[in-house]
Amino acid sequence: MWVVRAGKDGEREEFSRNNGLIAPGMDNVPDLTDLHDPKSILEGVVRQNPEYKKATAQNFASQANALRNRIKLGDHILLPLKTDRELILVGTRSGDYFFREDEPDSEKRHRLPVTWDGVIARKDLLPDLLASINGSQTIFEVKRNSALERLESVLDGELDPGDPDESTAVDYAELYAPASQDWVNFHAQLANALRPYASDRQALLTKLHEVAEKSERPQLFRYLFQWKDQGTDVRGTDIDPFTIFGAMNRGITFDARIAARRGFKEVFDLEAPVPEDFAGIPVLNNMRSRFESAGDSPESGFYDRMWNLFVAALNYSHAPETNRDVFIEAFDAATQSRRPWMFTMGLYWVRPETFLNLDSVNRRFLTSDEVILPEGVSPSTPPDGQTYLQLNDAVQEWLEDSALEPPTLPTLSMAAFRYANMEESTEPAEPSPDPSPDPANDTPIKEPAAEKKYSTASIVEDGSFYSKPVLDEMLSSLRDKKNLILQGPPGTGKSWLSRRLAKALTGDESTIMSMQFHPSTSYEDFIQGWRPAGQNSLELTNGPFLEAIEAAASQDDSKYVIIIDEINRGNPAQVFGEMLTLLEADKRSPENAMSLLYSTNPADTVFIPDNLFVIGTMNLSDRSLAMVDMAFRRRFAFYNLEPQLNDAWLEHCTTLGRDRDTMLEIRRRIESVNEMIAGYATLGDQFVVGHSYVTPVKNLKDPSPQATWDWFRKIVRTELIPLLQEYWLDDQIALEQATSVLTAANPLAETDPEELTDQP
Template structure:
């Protein structure tokens, strides 16, 4: 039993060697596919349509033999991998305790058109941590970074971690969660609580994770509950008598969002006309301790809260009531469409006929809904956030305290700023640190970053129709709509939406009717307006007061037109300049090991080049000066003369070729001056 473990671990150690040769992994999977073996999809999707996959992470590679496949297919794939790499471990005879991903959701990253530039590198960093470290020495931030990827949630990523190091990590998939919950173990919802979960499991049940995973599977399939060797605190064991309910709320009358977490709310068993509500018998069955899924019927149909019954049906001056306490407010709501299209909820009462107020859920249906909630709501606890102060910002940014204070004041007053400047002045770097500074901590869950391009549309950004697998269409909310909803549900905290290359998009086309709401005095629910795809007059939207925009704009991009007046009036524009002369730039180079003669050379020659560029206002000018970040070495790089020449050849010369495209002699002269 568990003879799959040695080969899985050996494959994991081998796969992490291919970070710089991902094409080799893709080609290997293509060869397996040619041989008739079913692996993950190898076709990506760009804005232009379907394209071959060109990058791959270790977890998705593992998913090729850990999906809903016949055991013979999985064994055949492993046999080929063993032969291809001349691995020592024997082929497995079974897959006891191995969780598998959905065949249609095997990738651990989005399509190319939706993928962040750092999504796959994040997964590689995590995979190497998983292979090389145990959970006691793990970098929590590495896992949290991956939880920010669009298609990754804690259940899925921990499944991948378990595949690669089954003796060190444990999956919190849908089969495992009820198993551990019934034994009084707190189910994790984020990176921090995941490692607490591993500590608690080890302390109470031991560290034989494959065996625990197998027991969880057997129990989920109806097998007898096995008493494990380590005791479980009975006071925290699961309640077999607990019931699960779904409660509809009409926000025109009352709303779950208006109820603070920890506060109670009552709900009558009679409607406004004095008649018994539909499913009246459910009201009489409700009892303290039951769990309630809080659902709103507008402006968008979605689950937004979890509650617990505190009093069953009882009489009061207002009539018969039930009472419940809100225990959780979801930052990321779960939409009706997401639930409706989940096969495991096909027969769920509130999804087959949503007419009424209170509906019954089975424990299995609740666990499915809970898993979707967990996938979408990765919230770090306060202890996990690294504090970020003005001193931290000044140590990282080549900007004076006075300029930094002024920038923060502009952002807080206008709520919208654009950081503009030539390439390499650190616009994006500053945008993120500006958000961290205002928040006072590095809370990635309250920062969203996208990049505009010429094909970006209102449907991508706000809302639009998207095709369904069955051939129909449904309205899908865009990234900004969802981010606004998160900010609306958390009014006590600031949220930051960073738009890189903001002038590359057609702002009127992307923002549509929301252009008005960008103004700092048009924020809040009182300025709600209907959207293009609103279904009813009551279906309105607003930008909350706690949301801030930070845009970046490259002033040296000749392909872009000047930003129109509508945008300039709504944003405060801040120009950034190269900072070669700053003490911060020198400090960065010296701390990385650059000799003083090289620091002096970089500063003098780049400042001379920028003087030449700025002195050519007819063709170039200040907006084309070259920034200092090209010469800020990345971690582990020792800046020396060879490194300097590489930067000139690979970064600076291509820029100059573009600047003086009609004067190559001028380029050669400038490069000669830099490298002399």
């Protein structure tokens, strides 16, 4: 099943429908008649468009190859109509591609014969299927959500039966539910009010002191006027507009966010009411509340570049085509040698209906199956100004046909926020950590209806299979020792639990930073080191641990946590350096401060504040890892996590639609295999299979024993057998014995066990 569009605004829809074909445009693609493979098509696109970047050429070549070679006779073709947005034209390919050189309209030369069978209403498709056919590409294949079978049911006059595959069972009613976004006008009016101060920031600083006073919470604004830069106290003589917006969009309480906005409204005489719904608004991590980097000063030109970007953004929102080049230049100047994610957040704050926010939550959603963007257009790589606007345009185009109402960027951000929370709330397995953590990224904050303190009881409610007394003991050790290690076999929920223990300690996700060690992680990466700062120059740059220290020291009334996944994958003693001494709970004071390795002034000393905690995770089954030394071990409390295939686990599985008796059989088999692993001479307890492997993350619509068994068979085939093959690489007999336990026929469901014995 394919989606083929007939122009951005449906220019060729009537022509295609009346002539029994689809004319997708693509006048930048040559005649494909004699081009029979992807390579020759790509070469043709490049010849015709030598100015194209590689990704752009590949994008158009990929779609051209689909038109020429991949769409087969009889394949379904969907044309979501732009001239009547409630309908989707449906047909089948009925002939061979051809090219009309003599056609005066170059957009009608590429043609594919189609028998149009009729139309279906968008409202007849459930949101997940509708989402899967919305994309900003001209041509793309629809594979997921059992789309083909469901479309054929709708064509037969039946209701959309939904997707039986639990792995795609996102709650679309919740994902696409409307939400209040009355904050948009407030933000836009505040941006307009700040604009006149672009050339008079001293007057603006005076105004901000008034805002702090009027808010009746001046401590919220203290960091705007005084902060630390590499351990030195700095008094602000300048301010950038995005840091000002950050004062009300940080990890602060609901009441504090309202108070901050109340101060801005009164001092700047804004007409818009103070919003009281902040769900979906990106927030800064409190560990990086200012937009400066180390060494930025008025003399460096940083503040001028920020204001140039701010003014260019406001002008662009008013007249995009006229101000596009100026905005690109300002964006590139402001983000040079910096990761741009935080700056896109600031642009979204000041003009939320114009600029795409590329915080971690939005990037995660935009790279999910819910969003279909052109090939080569991705938010995964930090963009320059031109790439950012291209991505912005592609997302805006996707929004036009999406299931989001209204189709705006704030609605998209709301959906991304919900999507992240859905995945988090249903994911007990260890998440894959970001290989390149960015402390400037925000952390999504759920806005509860009423203030409710997160606790170890909350961890149990979230799906922990460890009892509350055990969790209480872990949290108590963390409070006393300041440093905690969770160690255990793969799949025992170490990363999942570490995040929730941190939240139970802090009560505020915005004061939690996560990262991962790897074999090449160094002191310079983690603590402090010299970094390129332009042509032929270096600057001393703080790593994430020093940033966490500075953030914790500046807000001593809050608790901060840094989570380090796979802490023993690096060399902890080498990575921490002199900080290893300062980690001890009884050395968290100025009296024990030490100079750093790269310190240029012996008087600049550092200590780890009492309100900064460290949680690490360790996977002991990885044979490539060395044991940590005793000096490091002495500074941490250690807890061993074991597989928890207990009654709490069983209850969780049945709540998510798994058959109880089948889950008992699955538990028996996993425990049998774990006994074999634990008793094997070169393995042991640290290699057993954790409960996360067989813990469902989403609801299974079919609660039958057969459906549960099919779910387990897939896990065995794709996850457990590969793991056992790695364990018993040189012992085929032991491998076959363990595999046979997992693949034996299920007495509770009729299955074909031979399917499991095929090597993946």
